[in-house]
Amino acid sequence: MLLYTSLFALGGAALVLVTYVLVAQTLPGATTASTPGAIQQSIGQCIDAAQTQGSSASDAKVQCSALYATGVQAGAAAQRSATLAHLLTYSLLSLAGVTLLAAGGGWIVAGRILRPVHRLTAAARTASEQNLSHRIALEGPHDELRELADNFDTMLERLDRAFTSQRQFIANASHELRTPLTVMRTAMDVVLAKPEPTRDELVSMADDIRQAVDHAERLIEVLLVLARNDQARALIEPLDLAAVAEDALDGRRADGITTIATLDEAPVTGDGVLLERLVANLLDNAERYNVPGGTVEITTTADDAASVLRVINTGVVVPTDMVQRLFLPFSRLDDRVRHNGFGLGLTLVSSIAAAHGGTVDATAMPTGGLDISVRLPRRDGTATPTSPAAAPAAQ
Amino acid sequence: MRVLVVEDHVALADRIGEGLRDAGFAVDVVYHGEAALLSTARTDYDVVVLDRDLPSVHGDRVCRRLVCDGSPSRILMLTAATAVEDRVDGLELGADDYLGKPFAFQELIARIRALGRRGPGSPAVVRRGDLVVDRARHRASRAGIPLTLTRKEFGVLERLAGAAGAVVSAEELLEHVWDAHADPFSNTVAVTVGRLRRKLGDPPLIETVVGVGYRL
Numbered sequence: 174m175l176l177y178t179s180l181f182a183l184g185g186a187a188l189v190l191v192t193y194v195l196v197a198q199t200l201p202g203a204t205t206a207s208t209p210g211a212i213q214q215s216i217g218q219c220i221d222a223a224q225t226q227g228s229s230a231s232d233a234k235v236q237c238s239a240l241y242a243t244g245v246q247a248g249a250a251a252q253r254s255a256t257l258a259h260l261l262t263y264s265l266l267s268l269a270g271v272t273l274l275a276a277g278g279g280w281i282v283a284g285r286i287l288r289p290v291h292r293l294t295a296a297a298r299t300a301s302e303q304n305l306s307h308r309i310a311l312e313g314p315h316d317e318l319r320e321l322a323d324n325f326d327t328m329l330e331r332l333d334r335a336f337t338s339q340r341q342f343i344a345n346a347s348h349e350l351r352t353p354l355t356v357m358r359t360a361m362d363v364v365l366a367k368p369e370p371t372r373d374e375l376v377s378m379a380d381d382i383r384q385a386v387d388h389a390e391r392l393i394e395v396l397l398v399l400a401r402n403d404q405a406r407a408l409i410e411p412l413d414l415a416a417v418a419e420d421a422l423d424g425r426r427a428d429g430i431t432t433i434a435t436l437d438e439a440p441v442t443g444d445g446v447l448l449e450r451l452v453a454n455l456l457d458n459a460e461r462y463n464v465p466g467g468t469v470e471i472t473t474t475a476d477d478a479a480s481v482l483r484v485i486n487t488g489v490v491v492p493t494d495m496v497q498r499l500f501l502p503f504s505r506l507d508d509r510v511r512h513n514g515f516g517l518g519l520t521l522v523s524s525i526a527a528a529h530g531g532t533v534d535a536t537a538m539p540t541g542g543l544d545i546s547v548r549l550p551r552r553d554g555t556a557t558p559t560s561p562a563a564a565p566a567a568q
Numbered sequence: 569m570r571v572l573v574v575e576d577h578v579a580l581a582d583r584i585g586e587g588l589r590d591a592g593f594a595v596d597v598v599y600h601g602e603a604a605l606l607s608t609a610r611t612d613y614d615v616v617v618l619d620r621d622l623p624s625v626h627g628d629r630v631c632r633r634l635v636c637d638g639s640p641s642r643i644l645m646l647t648a649a650t651a652v653e654d655r656v657d658g659l660e661l662g663a664d665d666y667l668g669k670p671f672a673f674q675e676l677i678a679r680i681r682a683l684g685r686r687g688p689g690s691p692a693v694v695r696r697g698d699l700v701v702d703r704a705r706h707r708a709s710r711a712g713i714p715l716t717l718t719r720k721e722f723g724v725l726e727r728l729a730g731a732a733g734a735v736v737s738a739e740e741l742l743e744h745v746w747d748a749h750a751d752p753f754s755n756t757v758a759v760t761v762g763r764l765r766r767k768l769g770d771p772p773l774i775e776t777v778v779g780v781g782y783r784l
Contacts, residue, residue: 351650352580355671357670359580359670359673362587362672362673363583363584363673366674
């Protein structure tokens with residue numbers, strides 16, 4: 174504010190100076206400095222000459238005209254200095270007035286302009302104190318500040334969503350881990366509370382505990398893969414989805430379900446272990462939610478931009494609104510099979526696909542079952558491998 | 569006391585049932601919400617141990633239905649959702665108690681007993697003359713001498729003592745002391761009451777009201 178006022182005052186002063194100098198140069202210069210005494214003398218001579226008319230009339234005319242010229246010059250000089258003095262005085266006065274006005278007006282305008290900035294600052298402070306639900310919601314014209322505030326709101330919203338989903342994920346994970354813990358604890362509490370537990374009872378307790386430990390172990394493994402997926406990985410292996418799918422299909426045998434594989438070349442760049450996991454998870458799901466005597470179709474193809482893996486399975490009809498929820502952690506299509514899986518299969522699939530810069534699309538088949546396709550960037554001779562760090566930025 | 573365990577994890581449900589039977593409760597176990605609603609419609613359980621995250625009919629809905637239908641059963645919610653909001657939610661749905669998983673089995677037993685004692689006219693310790701029935705500790709004594717009773721015998725005694733002198737029918741005893749596997753046409757109640765009479769000694773305390781039931 175002070176800076177603005179001083180700059181304004183300096184600029185004003187410079188303007189006054191320039192105007193003064195320019196005006197001073199433009200006004201006719203005072204070359205003959207005739208004193209009032211000399212003028213008085215000339216007037217006297219002129220009157221004399223006028224009184225002694227006749228012989229020296231022409232002489233008097235000359236003298237008078239000279240006198241006239243001197244008078245005009247003196248008048249001009251006096252006017253010039255008066256004008257310049259006035260100019261300087263009024264300029265300085267106006268400058269002082271305008272500077273004061275500018276300071277006052279600037280104060281008000283700056284307050285108005287800076288108000289959204291203050292709100293931005295306050296919002297940033299609130300957000301940094303772990304409350305991401307606050308929004309600035311700036312109103313007014315669509316100017317730069319409004320744009321900044323809107324962008325800030327969008328960023329807060331994305332952060333909020335990310336944190337919420339992460340919290341939800343952790344809550345769900347701990348919820349899921351409680352189940353095996355409860356099984357273990359209950360088995361021990363119940364059997365060891367018996368006065369004389371029989372061998373069979375002890376064996377059944379150990380059996381329960383082993384199953385619970387297995388369950389917890391598998392769950393932790395999946396959670397670790399999910400967590401690791403978010404970190405940067407060197408996804409640089411040149412791979413063919415057809416080969417990856419073949420590896421995943423190898424040794425897999427689902428009772429009463431026919432698997433039809435059509436595997437064409439589908440070149441990609443990525444991590445072989447993760448991609449095999451992706452295919453295996455899709456197949457697991459397709460078999461788990463299938464109907465007896467159903468089919469699982471797996472195809473790999475490539476178009477100009479992408480290599481596509483598609484898994485279609487028969488099964489029960491999936492409501493359309495359920496389809497997107499399937500990708501959320503710990504959601505299951507059918508509650509009755511909850512203890513066979515963790516509800517993390519498709520979450521893992523979309524996480525691995527995202528790490529490879531790809532996308533997953535799921536459609537519910539009208540006749541029942543799901544059609545899931547995974548599109549990954551196609552690898553060709555010149556393509557640079559997609560790094561996981563670049564993937565989110567490209568979206 | 570008759571307890572219904574509703575839990576979708578089969579191994580866990582069976583284990584809880586086993587533990588509760590060991591602790592002297594008459595226990596039925598079901599694995600989903602629909603079965604829970606069927607069972608509670610058929611039998612007035614003293615306590616329902618209800619998992620919240622149930623398939624077919626969600627535990628919350630089972631709880632709501634029981635409360636709205638004016639079921640006399642006390643509801644103990646048993647779930648892995650243990651955040652404060654979850655506990656408040658569960659209790660506001662009408663549950664009488666809330667226990668988070670994993671839990672200590674002793675605590676579950678103690679809580680079920682506490683729930684069974686609730687309500688008017690059912691104090692923890694019941695005295696009838698020189699007979700003392702401690703429902704909290706599951707012990708009984710007559711004239712200061714501790715009685716060694718089987719679980720069923722204690723169950724019958726507890727029920728009779730709790731009735732405050734009213735007649736308790738054999739059907740009621742069968743419903744609250746035996747589980748769903750008991751044969752309703754057998755004379756198992758009469759046999760147990762007979763054994764209980766012998767253990768209680770003289771002068772006789774349990775009176776048979778012919779055609780109606782028993783009275784303490």
